[in-house]
Amino acid sequence: MENQKPGMLAPALIGGAVAGILSGIPLLNCLCCLWIIGGAIFASYLLSRGSPVTLTAGDGAIVGIFTGIVAAVVDAIISIPLAAVNREFILNIMEKIKEYADEMPAGWETWLEGGGAATTFTMQIFGLLISAVVFAALGALGGIIGVSLFSKKSPPQDMGVTDAAEDTGDRKS
Amino acid sequence: MNRRSIILAVYFLTLTGTALWLGIIFLAPFLKSLDSGLSVFLYAIFSPICHQVPSRSFYFFGFPLAVCGRCLGIYFGFIVGVLFYPFLRGLPNTKLPRIKTFVFFSLPIIIDTVGNFLGLWATPNLPRLIIGFLWGLTLPFYFLPGITDFFLSLIHKEEKFG
Numbered sequence: 001m002e003n004q005k006p007g008m009l010a011p012a013l014i015g016g017a018v019a020g021i022l023s024g025i026p027l028l029n030c031l032c033c034l035w036i037i038g039g040a041i042f043a044s045y046l047l048s049r050g051s052p053v054t055l056t057a058g059d060g061a062i063v064g065i066f067t068g069i070v071a072a073v074v075d076a077i078i079s080i081p082l083a084a085v086n087r088e089f090i091l092n093i094m095e096k097i098k099e100y101a102d103e104m105p106a107g108w109e110t111w112l113e114g115g116g117a118a119t120t121f122t123m124q125i126f127g128l129l130i131s132a133v134v135f136a137a138l139g140a141l142g143g144i145i146g147v148s149l150f151s152k153k154s155p156p157q158d159m160g161v162t163d164a165a166e167d168t169g170d171r172k173s
Numbered sequence: 174m175n176r177r178s179i180i181l182a183v184y185f186l187t188l189t190g191t192a193l194w195l196g197i198i199f200l201a202p203f204l205k206s207l208d209s210g211l212s213v214f215l216y217a218i219f220s221p222i223c224h225q226v227p228s229r230s231f232y233f234f235g236f237p238l239a240v241c242g243r244c245l246g247i248y249f250g251f252i253v254g255v256l257f258y259p260f261l262r263g264l265p266n267t268k269l270p271r272i273k274t275f276v277f278f279s280l281p282i283i284i285d286t287v288g289n290f291l292g293l294w295a296t297p298n299l300p301r302l303i304i305g306f307l308w309g310l311t312l313p314f315y316f317l318p319g320i321t322d323f324f325l326s327l328i329h330k331e332e333k334f335g
Contacts, residue, residue: 023221033222033244034286057269057315058323075221126214131221138222141312144319148269 044146064143250309
């Protein structure tokens with residue numbers, strides 16, 4: 001029993017909450033998808049810390065997918081009250097950037113006023129579904145990277161499934 | 174499904190999905206230029222994963238793309254990485270690359286992001302695109318073996334437990 005892999009729920013919840021909050025906060029959300037990848041790397045770190053066995057890249061993908069879904073829900077929840085602040089933040093950036101914007105296409109500064117990023121409630125629900133899928137993909141990526149960063153190394157096992165050990169460069173084709 | 178089918182399915186679904194994703198990024202401003210209501214929907218798809226600040230985006234048909242320059246670079250880099258993956262690593266190879274490679278390619282985007290965030294400098298859009306591209310190039314070399322390994326482990330369990 002002591003060689004069992006630890007549960008993925010807690011790392012996914014923690015990593016997803018961190019990623020969702022950070023990606024929803026104005027100013028911090030300028031890092032775009034990087035927060036989701038970072039959150040999933042963090043979840044992988046938590047998972048590997050509590051794991052007595054070597055984690056596979058597939059383990060990283062699973063915990064990352066869960067992390068992404070949690071992050072999408074958290075992001076959607078905290079984005080509701082912060083939407084107005086976010087919009088104000090973007091408008092402030094655009095005001096500051098105007099003086100350097102000689103080469104921008106005409107009318108770019110009225111983009112937000114024209115409803116470029118406007119969303120309705122239905123859109124937000126649909127957006128949540130879409131972002132859950134996209135965050136899950138980004139989370140899988142982060143989880144896999146996290147496993148390659150933090151997973152304990154072990155001798156290769158011939159089980160038909162590869163482990164997450166780093167490639168030593170001696171490629172076998 | 175056998176091992177070979179899974180490996181091919183993961184690769185071609187990733188390639189197709191990424192191409193579709195890039196297509197929507199360009200389709201959004203094009204539809205906006207035609208005053209189509211669908212453009213709002215397409216922009217909304219990307220709003221949770223990109224700040225979509227117009228001044229930090231490239232323009233197409235007079236309107237900003239659905240993602241900023243850095244994100245566009247990441248997605249472009251990703252699809253180029255996917256295209257080169259079979260030649261550089263071989264599709265059946267599910268070993269992850271050395272982590273030093275990832276750290277090396279991540280340094281520019283980390284330094285640039287931190288510098289911009291702290292207000293030390295403001296990177297123009299083209300260098301942001303290039304920096305994002307460099308980082309995006311490395312990502313399929315983790316994503317593809319990881320996802321392939323995930324699905325292979327599923328069939329391994331199926332075979333093991335009937």
